[in-house]
Amino acid sequence: MLTLNKEIEKHIKKLVNPLKEEDELLQVLKRKLTKKELKLLSGWAKNVPTETIQKELSLDEEQYATLSTKLIKKLNQEKLKQEICI
Numbered sequence: 001m002l003t004l005n006k007e008i009e010k011h012i013k014k015l016v017n018p019l020k021e022e023d024e025l026l027q028v029l030k031r032k033l034t035k036k037e038l039k040l041l042s043g044w045a046k047n048v049p050t051e052t053i054q055k056e057l058s059l060d061e062e063q064y065a066t067l068s069t070k071l072i073k074k075l076n077q078e079k080l081k082q083e084i085c086i
Contacts, residue, residue, distance in 0.1 A: 004022065004025065004042065004045045005019045007041060007044050008041070008075060008084065011071075011072045011075050011076070012076055012081065013076055016085070017085035017086050018085065019084055020084060020085065020086055025084055028084050029041070032080055032083065033071070033074065036057050036059075037067065037070065037071045037074065039053075039056065039057060040053060040057065040067055040068065040071055
């Protein structure tokens, strides 16, 4: 699931340190993100089509956009960045 690391790096504006190993990273994300946010991030990492993610999470386009924005904002919070980095 190295793609998860790459996906996170894609959405974080400024990353000073490298991300933790996959298992540790997933544990932090499970604590800090909602289940839907984590599924959304995983879907992005696996290149799942947007329509499929929306269907799986029971979201319309507006809800999907809102969830995506919230997720990216969370990933860019300093506190979370400190926890997901080495």
